[in-house]
Amino acid sequence: MSAPDLVGPARKPAPVQTPRHLRLIGVEELAAIRRRRRVRLAGIAVAGFVIALLFAAVGMHVVLAQNQFRLDQVDAQAAAQQAKFQQLRLQVAELSSPQRILGTAQGKLGMVPATGVTFLNPSSATPGTPPGPTQRGPAPASAPPGWSTIKPQLAANP
Amino acid sequence: MACLLMAMTLVFVAIGGRLVSIQGISADHYLAVGLSQRVRTVSLPGQRGTIFDRRGQELAVSIPQTTIWADPQLVTDPRQEALSLAAVLGIDSTTVQTKLRSEGEFVYLARRLDNATAAKVTDLRLPGVFGMPEPKRFLPAGPLATSLLGSVGADNSGLSGLEQQYDQQLAGRPGKLIEERDPKGSQIPGGLRQYLAPVNGQDLVLTIDEPLQVQAEQALAAQIVATKARGGTAVTMDAHTGELLAVASLTTQPVGSAPAATSQTATSAAAAGATAGANRLACPATPTTEAASTTTVAPPVGCQPVPTTAAAAFTGVFEPGSVSKLVTISAALQTGVVSPSDRFSVADSLQVSDALFRDAESHKVENWTVTDILANSSNVGTITIAQRLGKQRLDAALTAFGFGQQSAVHFPGESAGLVPAPAHWSDTSIGTIAIGQGVAVTAVQMLAAYNTIANGGVYVAPKLVAATVDTDGRTHTTAPSAEHRVVSPEVAQQMTTMLGEVVRVGTGQTAKIDGYTVAGKTGTARIPLPDARGYMNNVYTSSFAGFVPAEHPELTSIIVLDQTPQFGGVAAAPVFSTLAGYALREFRIAPVVAQPPAAGVPLATPATAQAAGETLSRGAAIPKSGATAKIGSTSPGTTGPPARSSPSTTQVPAQAATVPGRVGPATTTTTSRPARP
Numbered sequence: 001m002s003a004p005d006l007v008g009p010a011r012k013p014a015p016v017q018t019p020r021h022l023r024l025i026g027v028e029e030l031a032a033i034r035r036r037r038r039v040r041l042a043g044i045a046v047a048g049f050v051i052a053l054l055f056a057a058v059g060m061h062v063v064l065a066q067n068q069f070r071l072d073q074v075d076a077q078a079a080a081q082q083a084k085f086q087q088l089r090l091q092v093a094e095l096s097s098p099q100r101i102l103g104t105a106q107g108k109l110g111m112v113p114a115t116g117v118t119f120l121n122p123s124s125a126t127p128g129t130p131p132g133p134t135q136r137g138p139a140p141a142s143a144p145p146g147w148s149t150i151k152p153q154l155a156a157n158p
Numbered sequence: 159m160a161c162l163l164m165a166m167t168l169v170f171v172a173i174g175g176r177l178v179s180i181q182g183i184s185a186d187h188y189l190a191v192g193l194s195q196r197v198r199t200v201s202l203p204g205q206r207g208t209i210f211d212r213r214g215q216e217l218a219v220s221i222p223q224t225t226i227w228a229d230p231q232l233v234t235d236p237r238q239e240a241l242s243l244a245a246v247l248g249i250d251s252t253t254v255q256t257k258l259r260s261e262g263e264f265v266y267l268a269r270r271l272d273n274a275t276a277a278k279v280t281d282l283r284l285p286g287v288f289g290m291p292e293p294k295r296f297l298p299a300g301p302l303a304t305s306l307l308g309s310v311g312a313d314n315s316g317l318s319g320l321e322q323q324y325d326q327q328l329a330g331r332p333g334k335l336i337e338e339r340d341p342k343g344s345q346i347p348g349g350l351r352q353y354l355a356p357v358n359g360q361d362l363v364l365t366i367d368e369p370l371q372v373q374a375e376q377a378l379a380a381q382i383v384a385t386k387a388r389g390g391t392a393v394t395m396d397a398h399t400g401e402l403l404a405v406a407s408l409t410t411q412p413v414g415s416a417p418a419a420t421s422q423t424a425t426s427a428a429a430a431g432a433t434a435g436a437n438r439l440a441c442p443a444t445p446t447t448e449a450a451s452t453t454t455v456a457p458p459v460g461c462q463p464v465p466t467t468a469a470a471a472f473t474g475v476f477e478p479g480s481v482s483k484l485v486t487i488s489a490a491l492q493t494g495v496v497s498p499s500d501r502f503s504v505a506d507s508l509q510v511s512d513a514l515f516r517d518a519e520s521h522k523v524e525n526w527t528v529t530d531i532l533a534n535s536s537n538v539g540t541i542t543i544a545q546r547l548g549k550q551r552l553d554a555a556l557t558a559f560g561f562g563q564q565s566a567v568h569f570p571g572e573s574a575g576l577v578p579a580p581a582h583w584s585d586t587s588i589g590t591i592a593i594g595q596g597v598a599v600t601a602v603q604m605l606a607a608y609n610t611i612a613n614g615g616v617y618v619a620p621k622l623v624a625a626t627v628d629t630d631g632r633t634h635t636t637a638p639s640a641e642h643r644v645v646s647p648e649v650a651q652q653m654t655t656m657l658g659e660v661v662r663v664g665t666g667q668t669a670k671i672d673g674y675t676v677a678g679k680t681g682t683a684r685i686p687l688p689d690a691r692g693y694m695n696n697v698y699t700s701s702f703a704g705f706v707p708a709e710h711p712e713l714t715s716i717i718v719l720d721q722t723p724q725f726g727g728v729a730a731a732p733v734f735s736t737l738a739g740y741a742l743r744e745f746r747i748a749p750v751v752a753q754p755p756a757a758g759v760p761l762a763t764p765a766t767a768q769a770a771g772e773t774l775s776r777g778a779a780i781p782k783s784g785a786t787a788k789i790g791s792t793s794p795g796t797t798g799p800p801a802r803s804s805p806s807t808t809q810v811p812a813q814a815a816t817v818p819g820r821v822g823p824a825t826t827t828t829t830s831r832p833a834r835p
Contacts, residue, residue, distance in 0.1 A: 093216040
């Protein structure tokens with residue numbers, strides 16, 4: 001025999017008094033509930049925003065540090081390039097010094113200064129008029145070409 | 159339990175008290191300490207301006223170098239760091255260690271290192287040791303024109319020469335950087351950072367032409383050696399603009415010594431006097447007194463020409479001698495007291511008051527024109543003309559030609575020269591001043607006087623700075639030189655013809671340049687003893703001033719050789735030929751078709767031109783002193799008229815100030831035929 005055979009005829013369970021889920025509430029109570037819900041949502045949003053803000057701040061700081069590092073590198077490079085430019089400028093000035101050229105020409109290459117220059121006077125020249133080249137006398141004094149562009153760039157680097 | 163509670167209470171009270179102390183009472187102190195540890199202020203030097211020549215070549219340039227410094231408070235191991243640094247810097251480790259252990263927060267370890275050495279120090283990565291840029295002044299052309307350029311000090315400020323004169327423009331304004339850095343020296347991101355940019359100094363563009371400057375110094379140095387001179391000056395000017403193209407000032411000094419001043423400088427600049435005195439001992443070249451010695455001049459063995467400490471062309475004065483006859487003759491022609499064709503009976507001596515003036519060479523009484531007088535450089539003839547002119551007009555002419563006043567350059571230490579006011583002239587002054595004795599001039603003054611004739615009678619103020627370049631790179635051209643007419647164009651043309659005769663057949667023949675007509679005048683003046691009355695024996699200030707091409711003058715030059723036994727026609731004129739010849743080629747100035755002489759100006763003949771003046775063959779000889787000496791201590795000039803008042807007179811030392819006032823000029827003239835051509 002199986003166990004169910006021992007069970008007698010089923011009895012109809014007594015009805016359970018379930019609580020009533022629906023009830024009528026007043027308008028004021030409903031508004032309060034909605035306020036509390038909004039506050040909770042706002043709190044969650046603010047907390048999320050703050051957390052996001054913190055993450056953003058950290059992220060920005062990392063970017064800032066990275067860019068500062070890069071800025072340092074660029075500054076250093078600029079300073080190095082300027083120093084190199086200045087050194088090369090000095091080197092060019094030394095190499096183009098007439099004294100050095102003269103010393104090399106006469107000392108190493110055995111060159112000698114020209115003893116004289118022969119000028120050819122055009123036959124059409126009238127007495128008292130300079131028949132020579134168009135440029136007579138020293139050319140106007142001036143700074144080297146392009147210097148006006150270069151000079152403003154030559155500031156001391158921070 | 160109660161004890162424990164009590165202890166904890168005390169601990170908390172102590173902590174709280176300390177907190178209040180740190181955050182409240184001593185907050186400022188700790189804030190400052192914290193800032194000092196991480197905030198660093200770096201001075202950023204403004205770069206000193208560059209000095210260019212007229213072609214844009216750098217003559218003086220500032221290049222940033224690295225200065226190594228340390229913050230001893232950040233140094234962790236002074237001993238080890240000192241050893242490392244000493245090995246790289248090549249200095250004593252004890253010295254470095256002492257610096258690293260000092261109390262302050264800043265100490266220099268090495269200044270203005272070259273890049274290679276600075277890189278080695280940086281590679282050591284020593285805690286508390288840092289590098290910073292600091293400019294250093296370089297002269298790419300070496301000692302070229304250094305007496306003109308001057309020098310800068312350790313603090314980068316100008317000490318002499320143009321560096322001093324234009325220090326305000328050349329010097330930049332330093333900037334600074336304030337920033338927070340971590341102990342490793344890296345900038346703290348987001349930390350404090352304030353940057354005040356430095357301002358670079360202005361650049362100077364000089365009128366000097368570097369190749370011509372080289373040629374001037376080389377030609378002058380060679381002639382100083384060849385003529386056994388003590389020093390010399392060579393200046394070249396653009397005849398139209400007054401721009402100085404080359405200014406060479408050299409002296410001699412023992413090989414290996416520091417530069418010193420010439421005796422020219424010594425007679426004008428008090429500061430240079432001691433140096434020149436020392437130099438005189440080191441390179442003796444002159445006997446002391448006229449009467450005491452008949453010895454020949456000792457060559458300056460072991461001496462070499464070097465740039466003077468100050469540009470003697472501006473700061474040194476000398477009695478010009480015969481080159482000054484230009485002023486006398488020009489003034490006489492301008493005022494109409496003589497005309498070029500007037501003839502004078504010229505003996506070889508002339509009594510003026512109690513002084514007897516002689517020509518350089520004895521000659522019979524000649525019937526000379528004004529041209530002959532100038533070509534012969536006749537003292538007697540010139541004095542005769544000056545007597546017609548009168549002292550007031552001669553003095554006015556000296557002033558108009560620019561003597562007795564500083565030039566427009568206003569070079570540091572520039573002398574105004576010494577020209578006695580007419581009220582202080584002695585009875586013999588009309589004789590001495592007319593032939594260039596009894597006055598003291600600078601080489602630039604005399605150059606400007608000759609340039610007046612070259613420029614058609616218009617005085618053009620000498621000019622040394624052509625332009626400045628500001629921080630933004632904009633060029634500002636300086637104002638054209640001031641001008642004023644001194645003599646008429648006709649008189650200038652007449653003088654040009656006469657000066658051309660000096661070179662063609664007279665005493666300045668060695669100044670000739672193939673293919674060109676040169677106009678100029680030689681000068682040979684005696685030199686007053688610096689510490690006693692009388693004049694140096696057998697040595698002269700020999701000079702030549704002139705311009706070329708005479709038909710259309712473009713360049714004017716003056717050569718002055720100091721304390722040489724040779725005359726101007728032998729010592730100075732050849733340098734003019736070399737220098738002006740080079741300048742003509744460099745500036746592409748072709749010869750001009752010869753023009754006829756100015757109307758009414760008779761030419762000199764070789765026979766007359768060499769009758770009384772020095773001949774080229776005699777030029778190297780040293781004439782004996784004359785026998786006649788009628789004036790001297792009895793001259794009214796003995797007491798010495800005060801120099802004409804001028805701002806620069808105070809810059810002239812006492813020994814120079816005595817030059818015009820001493821009896822010397824007149825004495826010289828009468829005792830030894832001083833004002834030689």
